[in-house]
Amino acid sequence: MSEPEPASASVHKPVLLREVLHAVAPGPGDTVVDGTVGAAGHAAEIARRLGPDGKLFGFDRDPMMLGFAETRLADAGDADFELYHRPYDEIAEALPDAAIGRIDAALLDLGYSSDQISDDSRGFRFDSEGPFDLRFDTSAAKPAATLLDEVDVATLTAWLEKYGEIPAARRLAERIFTARPITSARHFAETVAAASSHTASPGRHPATQAFQALRIAVNDELGRLERFLSDVAPQILRPGGRLAVISFHSLEDRIVKSAFRDSGVWTITSPKPITGRPAEVRANPRARSAKLRVATRGGPD
Numbered sequence: 013m014s015e016p017e018p019a020s021a022s023v024h025k026p027v028l029l030r031e032v033l034h035a036v037a038p039g040p041g042d043t044v045v046d047g048t049v050g051a052a053g054h055a056a057e058i059a060r061r062l063g064p065d066g067k068l069f070g071f072d073r074d075p076m077m078l079g080f081a082e083t084r085l086a087d088a089g090d091a092d093f094e095l096y097h098r099p100y101d102e103i104a105e106a107l108p109d110a111a112i113g114r115i116d117a118a119l120l121d122l123g124y125s126s127d128q129i130s131d132d133s134r135g136f137r138f139d140s141e142g143p144f145d146l147r148f149d150t151s152a153a154k155p156a157a158t159l160l161d162e163v164d165v166a167t168l169t170a171w172l173e174k175y176g177e178i179p180a181a182r183r184l185a186e187r188i189f190t191a192r193p194i195t196s197a198r199h200f201a202e203t204v205a206a207a208s209s210h211t212a213s214p215g216r217h218p219a220t221q222a223f224q225a226l227r228i229a230v231n232d233e234l235g236r237l238e239r240f241l242s243d244v245a246p247q248i249l250r251p252g253g254r255l256a257v258i259s260f261h262s263l264e265d266r267i268v269k270s271a272f273r274d275s276g277v278w279t280i281t282s283p284k285p286i287t288g289r290p291a292e293v294r295a296n297p298r299a300r301s302a303k304l305r306v307a308t309r310g311g312p313d
């Protein structure tokens with residue numbers, strides 16, 4: 013997701029649910045991987061369609077979300093499920109050997125949840141007074157505030173340019189350096205807003221792109237996505253297996269679109285990205301920037 017939602021946003025409401033179920037097409041006895049299981053909004057509906065002979069593997073970097081997922085999946089029919097505290101680019105290392113190359117479908121929802129946004133200790137919200145963290149897995153890597161203390165202006169400029177697509181990134185990087193140490197998400201947001209030379213579009217905070225840039229850098233989001241699409245997904249899916257990816261900003265969507273163009277690996281089933289219906293966008297603000305792309309794994313049946 014490209015920008016934080018208000019803390020009051022609907023909790024655990026999956027985006028593009030109808031479209032995802034059509035794309036993943038879970039059926040009795042299927043084996044499905046949800047690489048970003050979150051609170052199991054999509055996974056629970058998938059599990060209900062798998063039946064007692066089906067299997068769902070769920071992965072997430074955030075232990076808090078895995079707790080929500082376990083509760084929800086326990087009430088979602090009689091399909092067997094296993095949950096793993098691992099990032100989705102490490103799925104192949106965690107799956108049982110018997111499942112490698114035999115997964116019927118896989119899903120990635122690259123957004124983050126309103127639970128994470130509401131947690132003041134995570135720093136995803138512009139007005140958060142908690143630590144400027146931005147990690148999906150708080151047991152791994154370094155929080156954003158620490159990275160800002162350690163990197164040089166050139167590195168921060170590169171992050172703002174590449175991951176935030178920010179004009180005059182060098183000038184903003186220098187202003188952020190002057191403001192260090194960054195004590196909270198609010199401190200970072202106010203620093204960026206004060207340095208902004210343009211007026212934000214209605215409903216969009218001027219620090220949105222800078223938050224996105226730091227979050228991507230902290231979590232290696234684009235690198236993980238590239239590794240998953242090029243190495244992991246082709247390895248775990250059976251020939252004809254379905255892959256659905258929901259992205260929330262243009263950087264992610266470009267990576268997915270580019271990967272699916274490899275006709276030696278993928279057959280595209282959605283030439284254009286699938287977006288939310290107007291009624292869903294009105295009811296669920298998360299859906300307004302969601303784009304779903306779908307492809308099937310090539311190879312002999």
